[in-house]
Amino acid sequence: MNIVKATKKYEDWLGLHIPIVGRDLRLKHEQMAAALFPFFRATFYRWVQVWPEVCAELDRVPHILSVGDLHVENFGTWRDTDGRLVWGVNDFDEACVFPYTMDLVRLATSDVAGDTGQSPGDEAEGVGDGDFGGIRARNGGGRASICVG
16 A cells, blocks of 8 residues: 555544544645655554564564654653653654554654754664663663664
């Protein structure tokens, strides 16, 4: 199934569950067509469809409760109930049980899609350094790597 068919199928399904505002959907499609990052953010349904095939090796790991649609804009600050300023993930509308690797690969991919000016390898390595630091420490300091793309 290609992206056009997948999008139509997803939007048809969505329309069975919530009212669709045609004007808003057209705006979303325009934003998706304008740049890679908005397209990436708007197509998590497609990511889930192709993940098992594109990242088959990374799919064969423990599945845990995950953010799902994790990307660089899903982090932010807010005040907790005690008024303290905290930072972390602020969007859980796609949370589900997925391979633990999915959040890491999706975050690294969003960093690349966001075009920060770094090479894709440097961006993915930065995510890997942060997210795999604890794993490396427990495994004798070996290098961690993740697949992007």
